[in-house]
Amino acid sequence: MRSLPHALVRRISVLLTFAAGAAGGSLLLAPSALANCCAVKSGGSPNADAIHSLYVIVLVVAVIVFLLVGGALVYAVFSFRASKHPVADQIHGNTRLEIGWTAGAAFILVLLTIVTFIKLPSIIDAPNSNASADQVLSASLTEPNPPNGHKLTICVLGRQFIWRYTYGSGCNKDYYFTKLPYSYQEMVVPAGVTVDLVIQSSDVIHAWWVPSLGGKVDAVPGYTTYTWFRADKAGALYHGQCAQLCGRQHAFMTALVKVVTPAQWVTWMNNQKALIADQNNQVATLRHALIQQGSLTSNGIF
Numbered sequence: 001m002r003s004l005p006h007a008l009v010r011r012i013s014v015l016l017t018f019a020a021g022a023a024g025g026s027l028l029l030a031p032s033a034l035a036n037c038c039a040v041k042s043g044g045s046p047n048a049d050a051i052h053s054l055y056v057i058v059l060v061v062a063v064i065v066f067l068l069v070g071g072a073l074v075y076a077v078f079s080f081r082a083s084k085h086p087v088a089d090q091i092h093g094n095t096r097l098e099i100g101w102t103a104g105a106a107f108i109l110v111l112l113t114i115v116t117f118i119k120l121p122s123i124i125d126a127p128n129s130n131a132s133a134d135q136v137l138s139a140s141l142t143e144p145n146p147p148n149g150h151k152l153t154i155c156v157l158g159r160q161f162i163w164r165y166t167y168g169s170g171c172n173k174d175y176y177f178t179k180l181p182y183s184y185q186e187m188v189v190p191a192g193v194t195v196d197l198v199i200q201s202s203d204v205i206h207a208w209w210v211p212s213l214g215g216k217v218d219a220v221p222g223y224t225t226y227t228w229f230r231a232d233k234a235g236a237l238y239h240g241q242c243a244q245l246c247g248r249q250h251a252f253m254t255a256l257v258k259v260v261t262p263a264q265w266v267t268w269m270n271n272q273k274a275l276i277a278d279q280n281n282q283v284a285t286l287r288h289a290l291i292q293q294g295s296l297t298s299n300g301i302f
Contacts, residue, residue: 042237044212044257045229050122051215058113061108123215126151126228128193144196151194151228154187158199158206158242160217161243161249163187167269172198172224179280181272186256190265191234199225204247210257212241218244231259 039059041051044206055086080089126144129151145151155171157164166182189195199208209216213229223239231238240255260268290296 022250026090041211042259044210044231044236046127046215047123047214047229048212050119054116054119054123061112065108095125126194126196129194129230130232135143138285144226146194148291153194153196153198154189156187156197156199156208156219158208158246158253159202160204160247162244163208163253163255165214167272174198179273179276181269181276185254185271186258188258188265188268189231190262191259192230192232193262193265194228194230197227197229199227205244206246206253207243208240208255209243210238210255212238213240213257216243231257234259234261234264 003085034182040048040052040055042048050294124144126146128148131162152167153169155166155175162184164182164184164186164196166172166180168175168180170178171180197217199217199219200223201221203221205221205240206219207216208219208227213231214227217225218301219225236259238257238259240257242250242253242255244250246253285297
């Protein structure tokens with residue numbers, strides 16, 4: 001079998017390289033190709049924005065350090081290569097240089113520490129809700145707490161493999177007897193309201209994480225963890241995912257947060273309460289009929 005001429009092989013290689021470069025460049029220049037490629041998501045909540053800005057500051061400092069160290073390394077490799085310096089210079093150290101890079105590294109660490117402590121309050125401390133959201137709020141003592149104490153408490157219960165959201169103060173204690181509204185997978189929140197999340201698990205470790213709304217928080221059996229967010233954009237739908245490997249169907253344990261106006265949220269809550277009351281009435285009617293037929297005793301035993 002005859003081999004291709006060397007010139008033809010070279011031309012084909014150049015064309016393939018050019019085509020691969022053009023394809024890669026077009027992918028990189030696509031509007032969504034580099035979206036959130038180098039930083040965490042943000043834009044949905046003030047704490048997510050604060051996390052994003054802190055991440056970018058640390059990233060910029062790290063890139064500058066990388067370029068300085070990498071540039072010095074490349075310079076040393078080419079400037080002091082064997083072809084130019086067959087005999088290596090015997091250097092016993094430079095005290096000023098060593099003190100300089102040690103002091104520089106310490107300065108960078110101190111700078112990042114100061115910036116982190118400046119940013120932490122805006123990540124940890126929940127802010128007040130917008131004035132337009134007063135109609136849906138109630139005071140609560142559960143941490144984290146806005147300065148004026150007004151917030152919406154939602155309990156997030158993780159279980160294999162779905163999230164349950166229960167709305168209202170006391171949702172982690174007596175939600176069953178008080179018949180608090182609830183939903184699965186999709187959380188519905190009013191825009192501009194500081195939402196306090198009370199996170200628990202009924203089986204294994206899960207992690208509730210909607211990147212655009214803030215950091216991820218573990219749901220640990222036997223413990224209660226907390227976080228908060230305030231979504232200001234009515235009509236937005238934020239996507240999340242359980243961030244702890246929790247079993248065979250972990251990939252299906254998604255989380256959605258739907259943001260509506262305060263008036264729409266009040267309407268939705270009233271509808272949820274009506275649906276729960278209707279379902280309870282149907283169960284009570286069925287229970288009474290089964291007792292009358294003798295299929296069920298009053299203590300619920302068949």
